[in-house]
Structure formats: C-alpha cells, structure tokens
Amino acid sequence: MAWGLLILYVVWAGARLDFTWSRFVVGLDNAEKFIGRMFPPEILQPDSMLNGLVESLEIAILASFLGILLSLPLGVLAARNLMPAWISWPARSLIALCRSFHPVIVAILFVKAVGFGALAGILTLTVASLGFIGKLFAEAIEEISLKQVEAVRATGSPFISVLTYGVFPQVFSRFIGFSTYQIDSNLRNSTMVGIVGAGGIGSTLFAAFQRFDYSFVCAILIAIICMIMIGETIARVVRRLLGVDVQKSDV
Numbered sequence: 001m002a003w004g005l006l007i008l009y010v011v012w013a014g015a016r017l018d019f020t021w022s023r024f025v026v027g028l029d030n031a032e033k034f035i036g037r038m039f040p041p042e043i044l045q046p047d048s049m050l051n052g053l054v055e056s057l058e059i060a061i062l063a064s065f066l067g068i069l070l071s072l073p074l075g076v077l078a079a080r081n082l083m084p085a086w087i088s089w090p091a092r093s094l095i096a097l098c099r100s101f102h103p104v105i106v107a108i109l110f111v112k113a114v115g116f117g118a119l120a121g122i123l124t125l126t127v128a129s130l131g132f133i134g135k136l137f138a139e140a141i142e143e144i145s146l147k148q149v150e151a152v153r154a155t156g157s158p159f160i161s162v163l164t165y166g167v168f169p170q171v172f173s174r175f176i177g178f179s180t181y182q183i184d185s186n187l188r189n190s191t192m193v194g195i196v197g198a199g200g201i202g203s204t205l206f207a208a209f210q211r212f213d214y215s216f217v218c219a220i221l222i223a224i225i226c227m228i229m230i231g232e233t234i235a236r237v238v239r240r241l242l243g244v245d246v247q248k249s250d251v
Helices: 002-016 021-038 046-078 085-099 103-114 118-142 146-154 159-196 201-210 214-241
Strands: none
Touching (some): 021 214, 046 085, 046 159, 046 201, 085 118, 103 159, 118 159, 159 214
C-alpha cells in the first residue's frame, strides 16, 4: 500500500513539475552541444584564475579556523550531559539556526551586509562551520563515558580541568576527523559562494559563463577538482600524522 502511494505521488509530482521524457531528451542534446564547446579546455585568463583559486583557498582556511575555534565552546555549551538545559538549549538553537540555510543563501545576506568580496565568503563559511562542527562536537561529547569525568570531578578540579582531562581526550580523534572534513567542505563551498559575489574562484567561473567562454569554464572546473583532491589528500596525511584512525573519524 505504502509503495503504491509513493509511486502515485512520484507520477503526480513529475506531471505537476512538467518533468517529461521529451524535455529530458532535448536536455541531453543541449548538454552534448554544451560539453562539446567546453573541450579542449583553455586558460584564457591565467592571472584571474590563479587569483581566484588562491582566494578560495584563503577563504576556506580562514573560515575553517574561525568556525572550528568557535565550535569548541559552542559544542561544550550544547552538550546536555555537561550543561543544564537553560544553557544547552540556547546553544543548540544557535547551532540549528546556523544549519537552517544553505551557504548560498547566507552568502547573499552577507554580501548585502558587508559588500562583495572575500569577507562575505569567510563569514558565510564560518556560519556553516559552526552549524556542522558544533552539532557533531556536541553529540560526540554526549556519547562519552562519564566515569572519567566523575573521576576528575571527585578530585575537586575546576570545570576547565574536567574538560581538559575528562572530556577532550575522549573526543579528540573524532574532533580532528570532523575538522578535516569541514576544511574539505569549506574548500568546495568557497568555490560556490563566489557565484553570488562572496569572493573566490566562483566569481571567475560565473564571469566566464556570462562571456560564453566555455573552454575557460572547463579549465576552471578542472582546476577546482585538482585543488579539492589535493586538499583531501593533505587532510588524510594530517590525520595519519596525528595518529587519528581515518575510518573511525571520517563523517
């Protein structure tokens, strides 16, 4: 019964949204022509492309640093096994607010607030990092064993010592995994928010689309893929150097 209702809904929704086979076939034909115009890739503006890639990298690193730094206290405040409800619920509400909107929407708001450029991108991805890292870090703290925490508390240690010796050692490896994943995510998103004016290679990519320089668009896309792959490789190396189990820490 449930499967039948689901199939009926899919058919109804497809018809309502004008999703037809003829349009799909026409789209494939247009895609073939578009992709044909993209090859061979050609770097028409090397300076603009290089500056955009460097700016995207800078945006991703700065936003990740700020987001991770702010997520540490926010995650602790949101942990319900460490904090009373009157503290944890406002912290969780802030995390939920940061997660409520897509980065492109947040980027538009910041572009309107602070103007075009990298600052809007940094603020956008900082908000995204708070929503992601803050939530996962709070959940990781809630899953720890409280025996170690109670043992530190029994010595009469202050709260900061409880965190240092009872909480953080249990979540360190997971936090490293979350952080490296977020850097990866910010690196990808930094290329996207530029489309709405928040700096980075996205601005160069959007300008190339507007000029119909599709061979340059292809070159930019290849450069973005290479940059993200290099970033992911470096993240894995860092995790291994820190002794973090990649399989356990990956999100």
